[in-house]
Amino acid sequence: TQSTWGGITRMLLRALHVRRRFSTGRTSLSVKDSLASIIRDSLRRTFPDLQICDLLVSRSAVPGVDYQYNGAFALSKSVNQTPQQVAQHIASHLSPSPVVHCAEAVKGFINIQLTDQWIGRQIHQVATSPGYLRESIIHADRRSILVDFASPNMGKELHVGHLRSIVLGDCLSRILEACGHEVSRVSHVGDLGLPVAMVVRYVMEAHGQAGAQQDPSTHPFTAPELANIYERAKKRFDEDTEFAKRAQTQTVTLQQSLALADPSVEPSVGVWRNICACSRRSYQEIYDLLSVRVEERGESTYAPLLQTVVDELCGRKVASIDDGATVIFMDNIDTPMLIRKKAGGYLYATVDLTALRERVKAKHDWIIYVTDSSQELHFRQLFKAAEIANFVDRSRIRLDHVTFGVVQGENGKKLSSRDGSPYSLKQLLLDGAKQAQDTLELLRPSEQSTAVADGERPQRTLRLAVGAVKYFDLSHSRTKNYILSPKQMLSLKGNTSVYINYAYTRLASISRQSHGNVEWRHVVLDRYEYKEPTERSLALAITQFPDVIEQVVRTLSPHFLCEYLYDIATRFHVFYEHCRVLGVDEETARLQLCHATLQVLQQGMDLLNVERLDRM
Numbered sequence: 001t002q003s004t005w006g007g008i009t010r011m012l013l014r015a016l017h018v019r020r021r022f023s024t025g026r027t028s029l030s031v032k033d034s035l036a037s038i039i040r041d042s043l044r045r046t047f048p049d050l051q052i053c054d055l056l057v058s059r060s061a062v063p064g065v066d067y068q069y070n071g072a073f074a075l076s077k078s079v080n081q082t083p084q085q086v087a088q089h090i091a092s093h094l095s096p097s098p099v100v101h102c103a104e105a106v107k108g109f110i111n112i113q114l115t116d117q118w119i120g121r122q123i124h125q126v127a128t129s130p131g132y133l134r135e136s137i138i139h140a141d142r143r144s145i146l147v148d149f150a151s152p153n154m155g156k157e158l159h160v161g162h163l164r165s166i167v168l169g170d171c172l173s174r175i176l177e178a179c180g181h182e183v184s185r186v187s188h189v190g191d192l193g194l195p196v197a198m199v200v201r202y203v204m205e206a207h208g209q210a211g212a213q214q215d216p217s218t219h220p221f222t223a224p225e226l227a228n229i230y231e232r233a234k235k236r237f238d239e240d241t242e243f244a245k246r247a248q249t250q251t252v253t254l255q256q257s258l259a260l261a262d263p264s265v266e267p268s269v270g271v272w273r274n275i276c277a278c279s280r281r282s283y284q285e286i287y288d289l290l291s292v293r294v295e296e297r298g299e300s301t302y303a304p305l306l307q308t309v310v311d312e313l314c315g316r317k318v319a320s321i322d323d324g325a326t327v328i329f330m331d332n333i334d335t336p337m338l339i340r341k342k343a344g345g346y347l348y349a350t351v352d353l354t355a356l357r358e359r360v361k362a363k364h365d366w367i368i369y370v371t372d373s374s375q376e377l378h379f380r381q382l383f384k385a386a387e388i389a390n391f392v393d394r395s396r397i398r399l400d401h402v403t404f405g406v407v408q409g410e411n412g413k414k415l416s417s418r419d420g421s422p423y424s425l426k427q428l429l430l431d432g433a434k435q436a437q438d439t440l441e442l443l444r445p446s447e448q449s450t451a452v453a454d455g456e457r458p459q460r461t462l463r464l465a466v467g468a469v470k471y472f473d474l475s476h477s478r479t480k481n482y483i484l485s486p487k488q489m490l491s492l493k494g495n496t497s498v499y500i501n502y503a504y505t506r507l508a509s510i511s512r513q514s515h516g517n518v519e520w521r522h523v524v525l526d527r528y529e530y531k532e533p534t535e536r537s538l539a540l541a542i543t544q545f546p547d548v549i550e551q552v553v554r555t556l557s558p559h560f561l562c563e564y565l566y567d568i569a570t571r572f573h574v575f576y577e578h579c580r581v582l583g584v585d586e587e588t589a590r591l592q593l594c595h596a597t598l599q600v601l602q603q604g605m606d607l608l609n610v611e612r613l614d615r616m
Contacts, residue, residue: 029136030546031067032057034099035112039069042093047079059544062111066540069110076108083108114540120525120589122543127595128521133603136546138180146184146359147173149370150287150294153190154279155199157227158286158425160484161414164404167473167609169370170292171558172402175607179553184364185294187283188355191276192258192299193348197251199226200271201243202233221275223282227424252345258303286425289466291609302354306346309354310339318389330384337381352382357391366398368556373403373479402556405481407473412483432465432486433458439490439498460613464498465490467610471497474608475562495566497610500601503569507598508614510581510591520591528589534578535593538571542596545603558608565604572597 036055043052060068072086079086087105094103101115125132149169152162169185177183190196206229221229237244250268257266264270280296287294310326313319319328324342339350359367369379379401386392392399406414409423437457472489475496476482492498514520530536541564548564551557572594581590605612 030550031099031114031543032547035067035069038094038097038100039071039090039110041095042090046089046093047075050075050078057112060111064113065111066114067112069112070108072105072108072110114543116528116530116536117526119530119536119539119543120528123539123592123596124524126542126545126599127592130599133545133599134178137178137549143181143366144184144364145176145181145366145368146186146362146364147176147368147370148186148188149173150187150283150292151189151371152187152279152283153193153195154276154298155196155226156230156279157223158283159227160407160423160425160428163407163425163428163469163473164372164478165370166287166290166292166294167470168402168404168478168558170290170294171470171474171608172368172370172556174609175549175552175558175561178607179549181366186297187294188352189279189296189298190348191272192255192303192346192351194247194251195230196272196275197254198233198237198247199230199275200254200268201247201250202229202236203271203275204268205243206232220281221278223278223285223424223426226275226278226282248343248345252343255303255306255346258300259307286429289426289429289462290470291466291611299348299351299355302351302358305354305358306350309357310346310350313339313389316389318385328381328385328388330381330388333377333381333384335377335381337385349378349382349385352378353385353389353391356382356386357389360392360397365396366400368400368402370402370404372406376401376403400556402478404478405476408481408483410483410485428484428486429462429466429469432469432490433462435486435490436461436465436468439464439492463611464501464613467497467501467605471500471562471608471610474558475566477559478557495562497605500565500569500605500610501613503572504598504601504605504612505614506576507572507594507601510594511598514582514587514591517587517591520588520595523588523592525589525592532575532579534571534575535590538568538575538597539593541568541571542593542600545600549607561604561608565601565608568597568600568604 035057039055039057040052043050043055055069055071057067057069060066062068069087069090072083072090076083076086081089084105084107087108087110091103091105091110094100099114099118101113103110103112105111147169149172150162150166152158158166173183173185233247237247253266253268254272257263257269260266276298310319313328314321314326319326319339321327322336325338326340327336327338329336337349338347339353340346356367371379383392383394383399383401386399387394408414468489473482488494489496490498492502530539544564548561551560575593579586579590581587581594584590602612
């Protein structure tokens with residue numbers, strides 16, 4: 001039995017070593033880490049011959065229990081004891097700690113309650129040290145990360161279908177930056193493939209080459225015009241086989257021309273530049289509205305390298321010729337990866353493989369691609385092909401495809417220009433501003449800010465709408481589809497940014513009303529007892545901020561942060577209804593708790609890039 005356990009332990013340690021290569025390097029401010037460390041020390045005293053791997057401590061919903069450890073079940077067989085006996089041994093050997101008030105073994109679980117004094121010290125730190133929460137999520141292991149997101153096709157208007165990649169990519173970038181990593185935000189725009197070539201061909205034939213080549217600053221296409229041109233070009237491509245052939249030829253012409261030292265020798269390049277410039281301007285307008293920062297690094301960046309990469313892959317027998325086309329066959333993936341067509345054109349896969357090679361050369365050791373789930377096969381092929389070609393060493397470099405579901409309309413269908421129901425992203429934000437104004441009208445007069453000038457209200461409602469759109473998207477599990485509902489996203493009830501902002505404005509109001517009380521800034525409440533359950537419940541939740549951020553980083557899923565902020569706001573509203581803050585003996589302690597809550601909502605909303613409103 002001991003030999004078997006030793007073998008299992010060695011396997012677990014090897015698995016742990018692999019996982020630690022990509023460790024997030026957590027800090028010691030995590031409650032879960034603190035409790036795991038205490039339990040680990042007890043295990044070493046209780047079972048000194050046992051090799052200990054990761055310890056998982058989880059939050060508990062059991063009344064009177066803050067955290068729970070269930071590792072006794074896994075350990076029971078190796079030490080020939082029941083789970084309850086193991087749990088009792090661990091609980092009885094826990095060292096005295098300022099964190100743990102009591103630990104009790106119950107049916108194999110160890111139920112843990114934290115001390116009010118430790119919670120009080122944490123609340124003081126959060127409330128009085130603005131940088132404390134940020135310091136609590138800094139990772140010791142700093143990495144060079146590239147996040148590939150947004151990445152629309154030139155010639156198309158940004159519509160609701162682009163929302164998730166933009167908002168998810170921006171949010172993940174912000175959180176990873178806050179954790180201390182160096183993050184490059186890249187929009188790998190589609191400016192080298194069939195979609196843009198199809199538009200170029202259509203513009204040249206429909207508008208005349210000379211007219212289309214005018215300077216975009218004097219003869220620009222607007223975003224709606226480009227959207228209309230794209231729809232007409234796509235319709236013609238689907239219905240006119242001769243035009244489809246010319247568009248395919250145009251793709252090859254553009255790719256070959258943009259690989260030259262002076263691409264302008266090809267007349268269609270002028271049209272291409274015009275379309276890209278007009279698209280770029282319209283995209284930036286949306287990015288500015290969303291307060292998103294991203295650097296454009298399009299497919300055309302890699303045009304001069306495509307031929308070299310394909311030749312290299314063929315020369316090393318990684319790629320082969322199949323019926324005139326160049327493909328890469330891979331084990332365990334039935335569909336080969338096509339990297340050059342029979343007619344000589346390069347594909348999305350060719351560009352992505354080349355881009356990945358260059359990104360690794362640029363010393364990025366974690367690359368994240370944020371696209372919809374329909375591209376799962378493509379990224380499986382990409383990562384595997386990069387390994388086969390020795391472009392990437394997966395033991396050193398982490399590759400993630402962050403997939404997401406589609407945004408659907410009320411009819412349950414995907415919102416996309418391809419299905420005939422385009423809904424521009426700009427229009428969504430403007431419509432949301434109108435709905436936001438209606439939402440603000442629902443507030444009681446006492447809740448509406450008289451300090452907001454009439455001239456500021458349109459801008460304030462637009463900010464509220466933009467935040468609502470982003471939060472609504474991020475609050476859904478990224479792997480699932482969701483139905484876009486402007487009414488729901490701007491609701492004063494439920495997990496919405498409006499509800500979170502409502503809590504924030506209440507807290508800001510308490511802060512303004514208490515400006516004469518500065519005692520809360522200086523008093524460390526290490527002997528305070530939380531007699532009101534709603535007060536302790538809120539305080540305990542505030543201490544969980546670092547663990548929530550770790551969960552987001554581990555899963556690359558921001559909806560966990562949204563759920564946490566909603567939980568904080570809900571607990572605050574319950575606390576506010578049951579406990580007076582000002583003019584009571586507990587005023588100092590409760591002001592400290594309110595300011596700590598304010599800090600958590602502020603930091604959380606900043607990480608989500610949802611603007612805070614201190615007055616509604």
